[in-house]
Amino acid sequence: MKRRWFITGVALSGVVAGCQAAIGDRTGVRTNELDDEAAEGGPIKVVRNSKTLVMATTANYPPYEQTVERGPTQETEIVGFDIDLAQLIAERLNRELTVVELEFGSLIPAVMNDEVDMAMAALEPNRSRKQKVDFSHIYYRARHALVSLDGYLSADDLNFQTIGVLANSVQARYVETLSEQVSMDIVPYRTLDEIFEALDIGAITGALMEATIATNYLRRYPDFDSQVMPSDRPSGSAIALAKSSPLRREINAAITDIKASGEMNELIAQWFG
Numbered sequence: 001m002k003r004r005w006f007i008t009g010v011a012l013s014g015v016v017a018g019c020q021a022a023i024g025d026r027t028g029v030r031t032n033e034l035d036d037e038a039a040e041g042g043p044i045k046v047v048r049n050s051k052t053l054v055m056a057t058t059a060n061y062p063p064y065e066q067t068v069e070r071g072p073t074q075e076t077e078i079v080g081f082d083i084d085l086a087q088l089i090a091e092r093l094n095r096e097l098t099v100v101e102l103e104f105g106s107l108i109p110a111v112m113n114d115e116v117d118m119a120m121a122a123l124e125p126n127r128s129r130k131q132k133v134d135f136s137h138i139y140y141r142a143r144h145a146l147v148s149l150d151g152y153l154s155a156d157d158l159n160f161q162t163i164g165v166l167a168n169s170v171q172a173r174y175v176e177t178l179s180e181q182v183s184m185d186i187v188p189y190r191t192l193d194e195i196f197e198a199l200d201i202g203a204i205t206g207a208l209m210e211a212t213i214a215t216n217y218l219r220r221y222p223d224f225d226s227q228v229m230p231s232d233r234p235s236g237s238a239i240a241l242a243k244s245s246p247l248r249r250e251i252n253a254a255i256t257d258i259k260a261s262g263e264m265n266e267l268i269a270q271w272f273g
Contacts, residue, residue, distance in 0.1 A: 044056075044116065046115075046116075050095075051094075051096060052117075053086070053089070053093060053095040053096070053098065054117045054118075055086050055100070055119065056107050056119040057119065057121045058102060059101050060191070062080060063213075063216060064081050064121065064271075065079070080271065081140075082120040083099065084271070085139060085258070092250075092254040092257060092258070104121065108133060111133050111240045114242055117241070118136075118239050118240060119240040120237075122237045124237065129240065132243075133240045134240075134241045134245060134248055135238040135241065136238050136239035136255060138237065140237045142210040143211040144174060144208055144209070145209060145210065145215075146158075146206055146207070146228075147206060147214050148207075148226075149205075149224055150224070151224070151225025153205065155227070155230055158178065159183055159184065160183055161205045161206055162187060162203075163185070163208055164187045164189055164195045164198050164204040165187070165189070165207065165209070166189060166190070167188035172188060174208065174229075175208050192213065195209070196217055208229075211226065
């Protein structure tokens with residue numbers, strides 16, 4: 001798995017346009033095992049000092065992060081909930097935010113190797129990751145939603161169904177656990193667009209994804225609806241940091257302050273509303 005990376009400054013307008021989009025399997029929270037989170041390639045070359053905050057991400061999962069083209073020159077820019085939150089954190093730390101885009105499997109290794117200050121990509125602080133990196137406080141909690149035609153599928157109707165999930169996601173692991181009690185076919189996909197295309201042509205009867213993300217996509221697919229899985233315990237996204245990183249306390253304080261100020265709710269309304 002080769003690294004592909006972009007660098008952008010505080011305004012997030014200087015992304016190198018010639019690079020290809022990074023590849024990563026996305027979900028409300030990300031949960032690849034660490035064996036999958038290893039990447040080839042040399043060290044990331046980016047300026048790091050006490051005035052910068054270097055964040056790694058994979059910009060292919062709106063509304064958390066995505067690349068867009070802006071202006072007459074169609075310059076590529078990384079935008080999203082995670083990006084705006086990182087910017088608020090950087091401001092409270094009196095630093096300039098720099099965003100580096102990597103393949104998803106490269107994010108944790110980049111943090112472990114001290115090539116970046118942190119990684120934000122709807123990452124779940126699961127047990128295997130905690131063995132390798134530290135995490136901030138949870139900054140956003142997600143729930144699983146089951147999407148189907150007119151929302152007819154529920155948690156009790158999964159027997160003999162064909163369910164699509166994003167490969168290597170929290171939902172993929174969750175549905176694998178469900179399949180131990182329920183007879184169903186699980187089909188992994190690389191992107192949400194592929195999942196909804198499969199739903200649209202009837203290749204799958206349902207799909208499991210983060211509830212907030214489902215709500216966003218359902219605006220484009222009015223024939224489908226979703227039901228939140230009632231037995232699901234909410235999982236959350238956190239910022240990955242190197243073990244014993246001195247930034248952890250400052251970032252946690254910044255997250256607490258952003259929530260207390262109401263700015264977190266504003267970001268959630270902006271990107272998920």
